[in-house]
Amino acid sequence: MQVNWRMKRNCLNFFLLLLSLLALCPPIVAQQPKTEAEIRKLIANSHSNDLKTSDTAKQELSKLDAKSLPALVSILKKGNPCDQVAVAGYIIELDPKNPDIVPVMTKVTRGASVRTLFHLQEEAMCRRAAAYILALSAEGIPVLTRLLKEGDSWERQTAIFALDDLTETSNYPEGSIRQ
Numbered sequence: 001m002q003v004n005w006r007m008k009r010n011c012l013n014f015f016l017l018l019l020s021l022l023a024l025c026p027p028i029v030a031q032q033p034k035t036e037a038e039i040r041k042l043i044a045n046s047h048s049n050d051l052k053t054s055d056t057a058k059q060e061l062s063k064l065d066a067k068s069l070p071a072l073v074s075i076l077k078k079g080n081p082c083d084q085v086a087v088a089g090y091i092i093e094l095d096p097k098n099p100d101i102v103p104v105m106t107k108v109t110r111g112a113s114v115r116t117l118f119h120l121q122e123e124a125m126c127r128r129a130a131a132y133i134l135a136l137s138a139e140g141i142p143v144l145t146r147l148l149k150e151g152d153s154w155e156r157q158t159a160i161f162a163l164d165d166l167t168e169t170s171n172y173p174e175g176s177i178r179q
Contacts, residue, residue, distance in 0.1 A: 033067035082126040105130040131162040
């Protein structure tokens, strides 16, 4: 009789321990895809000077999955240049062969957006980042080589930097090296 009571008490203690551990775990809920507005807000927050705000936004952006691709592509097509560059990075992770990336990044790199004196440095950084994204695909590399020949001095320099960055890795884009 004594042993039976101990077994029951041990089982009860184990059950209580299991319940307390389960209470600490967050519930597993299927995440809804982020809307275009939510993604734009997260991108803006990711550039915040407040580290907690930017870290939280970056963490949420890192959780984007294929269900958010329509919203990401919409921002890619009609966002401002810096937002276009930001979402291009996420699209490449989720859909590396997306046909919209190279044309949009080409326009950003070439500076096809409206230029303002107020955001000149930010725009230049986004344009340069777009060139680095072009270097991530076999379709983007010919765009960079064309910029070496036909671009203005800033575009040529940007293409050189993007291609130089590519030479420092062993992970060349699939299909970019002829066998």
